[in-house]
Amino acid sequence: MDENTAQTQDPTSGRAADPDLSALQVAVIGAGNMGGPVAATMLEAGVRPAHLRIANTSPDSSRRAAEELGATAADSREQALAQADVVVLGVKPYQILDLAAAVREQIPAGAVVISLAAGITLAQLEQALPEGAAVVRAMPNTPISVGEGAVGLMRGSAVTDAQHQQVHALFSRAGVAVDITEDQVHAFIGAAGSLAGFGFAIIEAMTEEAVRQGLTRDLADALVQQTMRGAATMLRESGVHPAVAKAGVCSPGGTTAEGYAALEREGVRAGLAAAMAAAARRSRELTAD
Ligand SMILES: NC(=O)c1ccc[n+]([C@@H]2O[C@H](COP(=O)([O-])OP(=O)(O)OC[C@H]3O[C@@H](n4cnc5c(N)ncnc54)[C@H](OP(=O)(O)O)[C@@H]3O)[C@@H](O)[C@H]2O)c1
Structure with a gap:
Protein backbone atom coordinates (compact mmCIF):
# COMPACT_ATOMS: atom_id res chain seq x y z
CA MET A 1 0.00 0.00 0.00
CA ASP A 183 -22.32 -13.18 19.07
CA GLN A 184 -24.59 -11.33 16.66
CA VAL A 185 -23.53 -13.31 13.59
CA HIS A 186 -26.16 -16.00 14.21
CA ALA A 187 -28.97 -13.43 14.27
CA PHE A 188 -27.34 -11.82 11.21
CA ILE A 189 -27.58 -15.14 9.34
CA GLY A 190 -31.33 -15.23 10.03
CA ALA A 191 -31.85 -11.54 9.23
CA ALA A 192 -29.63 -11.26 6.14
CA GLY A 193 -27.61 -14.35 5.13
CA SER A 194 -30.36 -16.95 4.96
CA LEU A 195 -33.03 -14.27 4.62
CA ALA A 196 -32.02 -13.82 0.98
CA GLY A 197 -33.08 -17.44 0.41
CA PHE A 198 -36.31 -16.94 2.34
CA GLY A 199 -36.98 -13.87 0.20
CA PHE A 200 -36.64 -15.94 -2.98
CA ALA A 201 -39.05 -18.56 -1.57
CA ILE A 202 -41.61 -15.91 -0.51
CA ILE A 203 -41.44 -14.15 -3.87
CA GLU A 204 -41.79 -17.47 -5.68
CA ALA A 205 -44.89 -18.38 -3.65
CA MET A 206 -46.53 -15.00 -4.31
CA THR A 207 -45.69 -15.16 -8.02
CA GLU A 208 -47.26 -18.62 -8.35
CA GLU A 209 -50.45 -17.36 -6.69
CA ALA A 210 -50.55 -14.33 -8.99
CA VAL A 211 -50.34 -16.74 -11.94
CA ARG A 212 -53.08 -18.91 -10.41
CA GLN A 213 -55.21 -15.76 -10.15
CA GLY A 214 -54.82 -15.31 -13.91
CA LEU A 215 -51.82 -13.04 -14.51
CA THR A 216 -49.25 -14.03 -17.10
CA ARG A 217 -45.93 -15.14 -15.65
CA ASP A 218 -44.14 -12.04 -17.00
CA LEU A 219 -46.67 -9.75 -15.37
CA ALA A 220 -46.64 -11.73 -12.12
CA ASP A 221 -42.82 -11.60 -11.97
CA ALA A 222 -42.74 -7.86 -12.66
CA LEU A 223 -45.53 -6.92 -10.24
CA VAL A 224 -44.46 -9.06 -7.29
CA GLN A 225 -40.76 -8.20 -7.54
CA GLN A 226 -41.36 -4.48 -8.03
CA THR A 227 -43.91 -4.30 -5.19
CA MET A 228 -41.66 -6.12 -2.70
CA ARG A 229 -38.76 -3.93 -3.68
CA GLY A 230 -40.94 -0.80 -3.46
CA ALA A 231 -42.25 -1.73 0.00
CA ALA A 232 -38.70 -2.16 1.31
CA THR A 233 -37.52 1.09 -0.34
CA MET A 234 -40.50 3.04 1.08
CA LEU A 235 -39.71 1.87 4.61
CA ARG A 236 -36.04 2.61 4.22
CA GLU A 237 -36.49 6.06 2.74
CA SER A 238 -39.30 7.21 5.03
CA GLY A 239 -38.07 5.65 8.26
CA VAL A 240 -41.72 4.81 9.00
CA HIS A 241 -42.29 1.74 11.22
CA PRO A 242 -43.57 -1.22 9.15
CA ALA A 243 -46.65 -1.58 11.37
CA VAL A 244 -47.59 2.07 10.68
CA ALA A 245 -47.06 1.63 6.93
CA LYS A 246 -49.21 -1.51 7.03
CA ALA A 247 -52.01 0.28 8.90
CA GLY A 248 -51.84 3.01 6.27
CA VAL A 249 -52.79 0.60 3.48
CA CYS A 250 -55.49 -1.32 5.38
CA SER A 251 -58.71 0.63 4.61
CA PRO A 252 -61.70 -0.35 6.78
CA GLY A 253 -63.42 -3.34 5.20
CA GLY A 254 -60.94 -3.25 2.31
CA THR A 255 -58.97 -5.79 0.32
CA THR A 256 -55.67 -5.43 2.17
CA ALA A 257 -57.29 -5.76 5.61
CA GLU A 258 -59.05 -8.92 4.40
CA GLY A 259 -55.84 -10.34 2.94
CA TYR A 260 -53.86 -9.44 6.06
CA ALA A 261 -56.36 -11.28 8.27
CA ALA A 262 -55.78 -14.38 6.10
CA LEU A 263 -52.02 -13.95 6.48
CA GLU A 264 -52.32 -13.97 10.27
CA ARG A 265 -54.78 -16.91 10.23
CA GLU A 266 -52.32 -18.96 8.18
CA GLY A 267 -49.51 -18.27 10.66
CA VAL A 268 -47.23 -16.51 8.18
CA ARG A 269 -45.69 -14.25 10.85
CA ALA A 270 -44.96 -17.21 13.11
CA GLY A 271 -43.60 -19.18 10.15
CA LEU A 272 -41.18 -16.42 9.21
CA ALA A 273 -40.01 -16.04 12.80
CA ALA A 274 -39.49 -19.81 13.01
CA ALA A 275 -37.45 -19.82 9.80
CA MET A 276 -35.16 -17.05 11.07
CA ALA A 277 -34.80 -18.68 14.48
CA ALA A 278 -33.97 -22.04 12.83
CA ALA A 279 -31.27 -20.43 10.68
CA ALA A 280 -29.74 -18.70 13.72
CA ARG A 281 -29.88 -21.94 15.73
CA ARG A 282 -28.19 -23.89 12.91
CA SER A 283 -25.48 -21.23 12.68
CA ARG A 284 -24.76 -21.66 16.41
CA GLU A 285 -24.60 -25.45 15.97
CA LEU A 286 -22.21 -25.18 13.00
CA THR A 287 -19.93 -22.81 14.92
CA ALA A 288 -19.82 -25.20 17.87
CA ASP A 289 -19.04 -28.27 15.69
N1 LIG B 1 -22.34 -19.26 -0.95
C1 LIG B 1 -22.92 -18.44 -0.05
O1 LIG B 1 -24.09 -18.04 -0.13
C2 LIG B 1 -22.10 -17.96 1.14
C3 LIG B 1 -22.61 -16.97 1.97
C4 LIG B 1 -21.83 -16.50 3.03
C5 LIG B 1 -20.55 -17.02 3.23
N2 LIG B 1 -20.09 -18.01 2.41
C6 LIG B 1 -18.75 -18.54 2.66
O2 LIG B 1 -17.99 -18.39 1.49
C7 LIG B 1 -17.00 -19.40 1.47
C8 LIG B 1 -16.92 -20.00 0.08
O3 LIG B 1 -18.14 -20.64 -0.21
P1 LIG B 1 -18.59 -20.78 -1.74
O4 LIG B 1 -20.00 -21.18 -1.72
O5 LIG B 1 -18.18 -19.55 -2.49
O6 LIG B 1 -17.62 -22.00 -2.19
P2 LIG B 1 -17.16 -22.37 -3.67
O7 LIG B 1 -18.10 -21.84 -4.69
O8 LIG B 1 -16.86 -23.84 -3.65
O9 LIG B 1 -15.78 -21.58 -3.84
C9 LIG B 1 -14.62 -21.95 -3.19
C10 LIG B 1 -13.43 -21.48 -4.03
O10 LIG B 1 -12.25 -21.78 -3.31
C11 LIG B 1 -11.29 -22.29 -4.22
N3 LIG B 1 -10.36 -23.14 -3.45
C12 LIG B 1 -10.63 -24.27 -2.74
N4 LIG B 1 -9.51 -24.71 -2.13
C13 LIG B 1 -8.52 -23.84 -2.46
C14 LIG B 1 -7.15 -23.76 -2.16
N5 LIG B 1 -6.56 -24.66 -1.37
N6 LIG B 1 -6.43 -22.74 -2.69
C15 LIG B 1 -7.02 -21.81 -3.49
N7 LIG B 1 -8.33 -21.83 -3.82
C16 LIG B 1 -9.06 -22.83 -3.32
C17 LIG B 1 -12.10 -23.06 -5.24
O11 LIG B 1 -11.33 -23.12 -6.42
P3 LIG B 1 -11.78 -24.01 -7.69
O12 LIG B 1 -12.85 -23.19 -8.35
O13 LIG B 1 -10.55 -24.08 -8.49
O14 LIG B 1 -12.27 -25.32 -7.15
C18 LIG B 1 -13.33 -22.17 -5.38
O15 LIG B 1 -13.13 -21.18 -6.37
C19 LIG B 1 -17.36 -20.43 2.53
O16 LIG B 1 -16.42 -20.37 3.57
C20 LIG B 1 -18.74 -20.03 2.98
O17 LIG B 1 -18.93 -20.26 4.37
C21 LIG B 1 -20.81 -18.48 1.36
Whole structure:
Protein backbone atom coordinates (compact mmCIF):
# COMPACT_ATOMS: atom_id res chain seq x y z
CA MET A 1 0.00 0.00 0.00
CA ASP A 2 1.35 3.46 -0.71
CA GLU A 3 0.36 6.86 0.56
CA ASN A 4 -2.59 7.05 -1.87
CA THR A 5 -4.47 4.47 0.16
CA ALA A 6 -4.14 6.42 3.38
CA GLN A 7 -7.31 7.88 4.88
CA THR A 8 -8.18 11.25 3.38
CA GLN A 9 -10.33 14.07 4.75
CA ASP A 10 -13.54 15.05 2.96
CA PRO A 11 -13.14 18.84 2.66
CA THR A 12 -16.89 19.45 2.31
CA SER A 13 -17.98 17.75 5.51
CA GLY A 14 -14.92 17.69 7.69
CA ARG A 15 -15.48 13.97 8.33
CA ALA A 16 -13.15 11.20 7.21
CA ALA A 17 -13.75 10.35 3.55
CA ASP A 18 -13.55 6.81 2.18
CA PRO A 19 -9.95 5.80 1.54
CA ASP A 20 -8.79 5.79 -2.06
CA LEU A 21 -8.59 2.12 -3.03
CA SER A 22 -6.91 2.57 -6.40
CA ALA A 23 -3.44 1.65 -5.14
CA LEU A 24 -4.58 -1.18 -2.88
CA GLN A 25 -3.28 -4.68 -3.70
CA VAL A 26 -5.85 -7.42 -3.07
CA ALA A 27 -5.36 -11.20 -3.20
CA VAL A 28 -8.47 -13.37 -3.42
CA ILE A 29 -7.73 -16.99 -2.57
CA GLY A 30 -10.90 -18.82 -3.57
CA ALA A 31 -13.10 -16.84 -5.96
CA GLY A 32 -16.12 -19.14 -6.14
CA ASN A 33 -19.83 -18.55 -5.48
CA MET A 34 -19.11 -16.03 -2.74
CA GLY A 35 -15.46 -15.04 -3.26
CA GLY A 36 -16.37 -14.04 -6.85
CA PRO A 37 -19.09 -11.52 -5.89
CA VAL A 38 -16.88 -10.21 -3.07
CA ALA A 39 -14.07 -9.63 -5.60
CA ALA A 40 -16.57 -7.94 -7.94
CA THR A 41 -17.83 -5.58 -5.24
CA MET A 42 -14.22 -4.62 -4.38
CA LEU A 43 -13.55 -3.81 -8.05
CA GLU A 44 -16.74 -1.70 -8.06
CA ALA A 45 -15.47 0.11 -4.98
CA GLY A 46 -12.32 1.20 -6.80
CA VAL A 47 -9.71 -1.57 -6.62
CA ARG A 48 -7.89 -1.70 -9.95
CA PRO A 49 -8.32 -4.91 -11.99
CA ALA A 50 -4.53 -5.23 -12.27
CA HIS A 51 -4.31 -5.04 -8.45
CA LEU A 52 -6.87 -7.75 -7.70
CA ARG A 53 -5.22 -11.15 -8.11
CA ILE A 54 -7.12 -14.39 -7.97
CA ALA A 55 -5.74 -17.78 -7.01
CA ASN A 56 -8.06 -20.80 -7.11
CA THR A 57 -7.05 -24.46 -7.01
CA SER A 58 -5.42 -24.38 -10.47
CA PRO A 59 -4.14 -21.74 -12.90
CA ASP A 60 -6.99 -22.64 -15.31
CA SER A 61 -9.62 -22.09 -12.65
CA SER A 62 -7.97 -18.81 -11.59
CA ARG A 63 -7.92 -17.64 -15.22
CA ARG A 64 -11.60 -18.48 -15.74
CA ALA A 65 -12.63 -16.62 -12.58
CA ALA A 66 -10.39 -13.64 -13.39
CA GLU A 67 -11.81 -13.37 -16.92
CA GLU A 68 -15.37 -13.50 -15.64
CA LEU A 69 -14.71 -10.81 -13.04
CA GLY A 70 -12.39 -8.62 -15.09
CA ALA A 71 -9.57 -9.13 -12.61
CA THR A 72 -6.07 -10.67 -12.83
CA ALA A 73 -5.24 -14.37 -12.56
CA ALA A 74 -2.24 -15.32 -10.45
CA ASP A 75 -0.05 -18.27 -11.39
CA SER A 76 0.05 -19.39 -7.78
CA ARG A 77 -1.21 -18.47 -4.32
CA GLU A 78 2.26 -17.22 -3.51
CA GLN A 79 2.20 -14.84 -6.48
CA ALA A 80 -1.26 -13.57 -5.53
CA LEU A 81 -0.17 -12.92 -1.97
CA ALA A 82 3.11 -11.14 -2.72
CA GLN A 83 2.66 -7.46 -1.75
CA ALA A 84 -1.02 -7.88 -0.90
CA ASP A 85 -2.50 -5.25 1.43
CA VAL A 86 -5.72 -7.24 1.72
CA VAL A 87 -6.14 -11.01 1.52
CA VAL A 88 -9.61 -12.50 1.01
CA LEU A 89 -9.93 -16.17 1.98
CA GLY A 90 -12.98 -17.43 0.08
CA VAL A 91 -12.66 -21.20 0.50
CA LYS A 92 -15.10 -23.51 2.28
CA PRO A 93 -15.18 -23.44 6.09
CA TYR A 94 -13.66 -26.93 6.39
CA GLN A 95 -10.69 -25.83 4.24
CA ILE A 96 -9.90 -22.41 5.66
CA LEU A 97 -7.77 -23.24 8.69
CA ASP A 98 -5.54 -25.57 6.65
CA LEU A 99 -5.27 -22.89 3.98
CA ALA A 100 -4.42 -20.22 6.58
CA ALA A 101 -1.71 -22.48 8.01
CA ALA A 102 -0.34 -23.18 4.51
CA VAL A 103 -0.07 -19.52 3.49
CA ARG A 104 0.73 -17.88 6.84
CA GLU A 105 4.36 -17.22 5.92
CA GLN A 106 3.39 -15.81 2.49
CA ILE A 107 1.00 -13.17 3.82
CA PRO A 108 2.83 -9.83 3.95
CA ALA A 109 3.19 -8.26 7.40
CA GLY A 110 0.60 -5.54 7.84
CA ALA A 111 -1.97 -7.12 5.47
CA VAL A 112 -5.60 -7.47 6.54
CA VAL A 113 -6.98 -10.99 6.13
CA ILE A 114 -10.71 -11.15 5.39
CA SER A 115 -12.33 -14.54 5.96
CA LEU A 116 -15.69 -15.35 4.37
CA ALA A 117 -15.99 -18.70 6.13
CA ALA A 118 -19.19 -19.23 8.10
CA GLY A 119 -18.72 -20.70 11.56
CA ILE A 120 -14.94 -20.19 11.82
CA THR A 121 -14.21 -17.74 14.62
CA LEU A 122 -11.75 -14.89 14.80
CA ALA A 123 -9.89 -16.75 17.55
CA GLN A 124 -9.48 -19.83 15.30
CA LEU A 125 -8.27 -17.70 12.41
CA GLU A 126 -5.91 -15.65 14.57
CA GLN A 127 -4.47 -18.87 15.95
CA ALA A 128 -3.76 -20.23 12.44
CA LEU A 129 -2.19 -16.98 11.20
CA PRO A 130 1.02 -15.29 12.42
CA GLU A 131 0.80 -13.62 15.82
CA GLY A 132 -0.67 -10.13 15.62
CA ALA A 133 -2.36 -10.74 12.23
CA ALA A 134 -5.19 -8.32 11.41
CA VAL A 135 -8.24 -10.50 10.74
CA VAL A 136 -11.79 -9.57 9.75
CA ARG A 137 -14.66 -11.98 9.33
CA ALA A 138 -17.08 -10.90 6.61
CA MET A 139 -20.50 -12.50 6.32
CA PRO A 140 -22.03 -11.46 2.98
CA ASN A 141 -25.29 -12.51 1.34
CA THR A 142 -25.72 -13.20 -2.37
CA PRO A 143 -27.56 -9.93 -3.30
CA ILE A 144 -24.18 -8.18 -2.94
CA SER A 145 -23.73 -9.37 -6.54
CA VAL A 146 -26.21 -6.64 -7.59
CA GLY A 147 -25.08 -4.06 -5.04
CA GLU A 148 -28.19 -4.68 -2.89
CA GLY A 149 -26.80 -7.09 -0.34
CA ALA A 150 -25.75 -6.99 3.28
CA VAL A 151 -22.37 -7.73 4.81
CA GLY A 152 -21.74 -8.22 8.51
CA LEU A 153 -18.17 -7.35 9.49
CA MET A 154 -16.50 -8.74 12.60
CA ARG A 155 -13.28 -7.01 13.57
CA GLY A 156 -10.31 -8.87 15.02
CA SER A 157 -8.37 -7.40 17.92
CA ALA A 158 -5.29 -6.44 15.83
CA VAL A 159 -7.23 -4.51 13.15
CA THR A 160 -6.32 -0.81 13.20
CA ASP A 161 -8.88 1.96 12.68
CA ALA A 162 -7.39 2.71 9.25
CA GLN A 163 -7.68 -0.97 8.22
CA HIS A 164 -11.23 -1.11 9.56
CA GLN A 165 -12.17 1.93 7.49
CA GLN A 166 -10.47 0.41 4.46
CA VAL A 167 -12.47 -2.83 4.81
CA HIS A 168 -15.69 -0.80 4.99
CA ALA A 169 -14.64 1.06 1.85
CA LEU A 170 -13.97 -2.26 0.08
CA PHE A 171 -17.56 -3.34 0.81
CA SER A 172 -19.08 0.10 0.14
CA ARG A 173 -20.74 -1.05 -3.12
CA ALA A 174 -22.17 -4.26 -1.68
CA GLY A 175 -25.39 -2.68 -0.33
CA VAL A 176 -25.01 -2.21 3.40
CA ALA A 177 -21.92 -3.18 5.40
CA VAL A 178 -22.41 -3.19 9.15
CA ASP A 179 -20.21 -3.96 12.13
CA ILE A 180 -21.46 -6.87 14.19
CA THR A 181 -20.02 -8.89 17.05
CA GLU A 182 -19.37 -12.60 16.71
CA ASP A 183 -22.32 -13.18 19.07
CA GLN A 184 -24.59 -11.33 16.66
CA VAL A 185 -23.53 -13.31 13.59
CA HIS A 186 -26.16 -16.00 14.21
CA ALA A 187 -28.97 -13.43 14.27
CA PHE A 188 -27.34 -11.82 11.21
CA ILE A 189 -27.58 -15.14 9.34
CA GLY A 190 -31.33 -15.23 10.03
CA ALA A 191 -31.85 -11.54 9.23
CA ALA A 192 -29.63 -11.26 6.14
CA GLY A 193 -27.61 -14.35 5.13
CA SER A 194 -30.36 -16.95 4.96
CA LEU A 195 -33.03 -14.27 4.62
CA ALA A 196 -32.02 -13.82 0.98
CA GLY A 197 -33.08 -17.44 0.41
CA PHE A 198 -36.31 -16.94 2.34
CA GLY A 199 -36.98 -13.87 0.20
CA PHE A 200 -36.64 -15.94 -2.98
CA ALA A 201 -39.05 -18.56 -1.57
CA ILE A 202 -41.61 -15.91 -0.51
CA ILE A 203 -41.44 -14.15 -3.87
CA GLU A 204 -41.79 -17.47 -5.68
CA ALA A 205 -44.89 -18.38 -3.65
CA MET A 206 -46.53 -15.00 -4.31
CA THR A 207 -45.69 -15.16 -8.02
CA GLU A 208 -47.26 -18.62 -8.35
CA GLU A 209 -50.45 -17.36 -6.69
CA ALA A 210 -50.55 -14.33 -8.99
CA VAL A 211 -50.34 -16.74 -11.94
CA ARG A 212 -53.08 -18.91 -10.41
CA GLN A 213 -55.21 -15.76 -10.15
CA GLY A 214 -54.82 -15.31 -13.91
CA LEU A 215 -51.82 -13.04 -14.51
CA THR A 216 -49.25 -14.03 -17.10
CA ARG A 217 -45.93 -15.14 -15.65
CA ASP A 218 -44.14 -12.04 -17.00
CA LEU A 219 -46.67 -9.75 -15.37
CA ALA A 220 -46.64 -11.73 -12.12
CA ASP A 221 -42.82 -11.60 -11.97
CA ALA A 222 -42.74 -7.86 -12.66
CA LEU A 223 -45.53 -6.92 -10.24
CA VAL A 224 -44.46 -9.06 -7.29
CA GLN A 225 -40.76 -8.20 -7.54
CA GLN A 226 -41.36 -4.48 -8.03
CA THR A 227 -43.91 -4.30 -5.19
CA MET A 228 -41.66 -6.12 -2.70
CA ARG A 229 -38.76 -3.93 -3.68
CA GLY A 230 -40.94 -0.80 -3.46
CA ALA A 231 -42.25 -1.73 0.00
CA ALA A 232 -38.70 -2.16 1.31
CA THR A 233 -37.52 1.09 -0.34
CA MET A 234 -40.50 3.04 1.08
CA LEU A 235 -39.71 1.87 4.61
CA ARG A 236 -36.04 2.61 4.22
CA GLU A 237 -36.49 6.06 2.74
CA SER A 238 -39.30 7.21 5.03
CA GLY A 239 -38.07 5.65 8.26
CA VAL A 240 -41.72 4.81 9.00
CA HIS A 241 -42.29 1.74 11.22
CA PRO A 242 -43.57 -1.22 9.15
CA ALA A 243 -46.65 -1.58 11.37
CA VAL A 244 -47.59 2.07 10.68
CA ALA A 245 -47.06 1.63 6.93
CA LYS A 246 -49.21 -1.51 7.03
CA ALA A 247 -52.01 0.28 8.90
CA GLY A 248 -51.84 3.01 6.27
CA VAL A 249 -52.79 0.60 3.48
CA CYS A 250 -55.49 -1.32 5.38
CA SER A 251 -58.71 0.63 4.61
CA PRO A 252 -61.70 -0.35 6.78
CA GLY A 253 -63.42 -3.34 5.20
CA GLY A 254 -60.94 -3.25 2.31
CA THR A 255 -58.97 -5.79 0.32
CA THR A 256 -55.67 -5.43 2.17
CA ALA A 257 -57.29 -5.76 5.61
CA GLU A 258 -59.05 -8.92 4.40
CA GLY A 259 -55.84 -10.34 2.94
CA TYR A 260 -53.86 -9.44 6.06
CA ALA A 261 -56.36 -11.28 8.27
CA ALA A 262 -55.78 -14.38 6.10
CA LEU A 263 -52.02 -13.95 6.48
CA GLU A 264 -52.32 -13.97 10.27
CA ARG A 265 -54.78 -16.91 10.23
CA GLU A 266 -52.32 -18.96 8.18
CA GLY A 267 -49.51 -18.27 10.66
CA VAL A 268 -47.23 -16.51 8.18
CA ARG A 269 -45.69 -14.25 10.85
CA ALA A 270 -44.96 -17.21 13.11
CA GLY A 271 -43.60 -19.18 10.15
CA LEU A 272 -41.18 -16.42 9.21
CA ALA A 273 -40.01 -16.04 12.80
CA ALA A 274 -39.49 -19.81 13.01
CA ALA A 275 -37.45 -19.82 9.80
CA MET A 276 -35.16 -17.05 11.07
CA ALA A 277 -34.80 -18.68 14.48
CA ALA A 278 -33.97 -22.04 12.83
CA ALA A 279 -31.27 -20.43 10.68
CA ALA A 280 -29.74 -18.70 13.72
CA ARG A 281 -29.88 -21.94 15.73
CA ARG A 282 -28.19 -23.89 12.91
CA SER A 283 -25.48 -21.23 12.68
CA ARG A 284 -24.76 -21.66 16.41
CA GLU A 285 -24.60 -25.45 15.97
CA LEU A 286 -22.21 -25.18 13.00
CA THR A 287 -19.93 -22.81 14.92
CA ALA A 288 -19.82 -25.20 17.87
CA ASP A 289 -19.04 -28.27 15.69
N1 LIG B 1 -22.34 -19.26 -0.95
C1 LIG B 1 -22.92 -18.44 -0.05
O1 LIG B 1 -24.09 -18.04 -0.13
C2 LIG B 1 -22.10 -17.96 1.14
C3 LIG B 1 -22.61 -16.97 1.97
C4 LIG B 1 -21.83 -16.50 3.03
C5 LIG B 1 -20.55 -17.02 3.23
N2 LIG B 1 -20.09 -18.01 2.41
C6 LIG B 1 -18.75 -18.54 2.66
O2 LIG B 1 -17.99 -18.39 1.49
C7 LIG B 1 -17.00 -19.40 1.47
C8 LIG B 1 -16.92 -20.00 0.08
O3 LIG B 1 -18.14 -20.64 -0.21
P1 LIG B 1 -18.59 -20.78 -1.74
O4 LIG B 1 -20.00 -21.18 -1.72
O5 LIG B 1 -18.18 -19.55 -2.49
O6 LIG B 1 -17.62 -22.00 -2.19
P2 LIG B 1 -17.16 -22.37 -3.67
O7 LIG B 1 -18.10 -21.84 -4.69
O8 LIG B 1 -16.86 -23.84 -3.65
O9 LIG B 1 -15.78 -21.58 -3.84
C9 LIG B 1 -14.62 -21.95 -3.19
C10 LIG B 1 -13.43 -21.48 -4.03
O10 LIG B 1 -12.25 -21.78 -3.31
C11 LIG B 1 -11.29 -22.29 -4.22
N3 LIG B 1 -10.36 -23.14 -3.45
C12 LIG B 1 -10.63 -24.27 -2.74
N4 LIG B 1 -9.51 -24.71 -2.13
C13 LIG B 1 -8.52 -23.84 -2.46
C14 LIG B 1 -7.15 -23.76 -2.16
N5 LIG B 1 -6.56 -24.66 -1.37
N6 LIG B 1 -6.43 -22.74 -2.69
C15 LIG B 1 -7.02 -21.81 -3.49
N7 LIG B 1 -8.33 -21.83 -3.82
C16 LIG B 1 -9.06 -22.83 -3.32
C17 LIG B 1 -12.10 -23.06 -5.24
O11 LIG B 1 -11.33 -23.12 -6.42
P3 LIG B 1 -11.78 -24.01 -7.69
O12 LIG B 1 -12.85 -23.19 -8.35
O13 LIG B 1 -10.55 -24.08 -8.49
O14 LIG B 1 -12.27 -25.32 -7.15
C18 LIG B 1 -13.33 -22.17 -5.38
O15 LIG B 1 -13.13 -21.18 -6.37
C19 LIG B 1 -17.36 -20.43 2.53
O16 LIG B 1 -16.42 -20.37 3.57
C20 LIG B 1 -18.74 -20.03 2.98
O17 LIG B 1 -18.93 -20.26 4.37
C21 LIG B 1 -20.81 -18.48 1.36
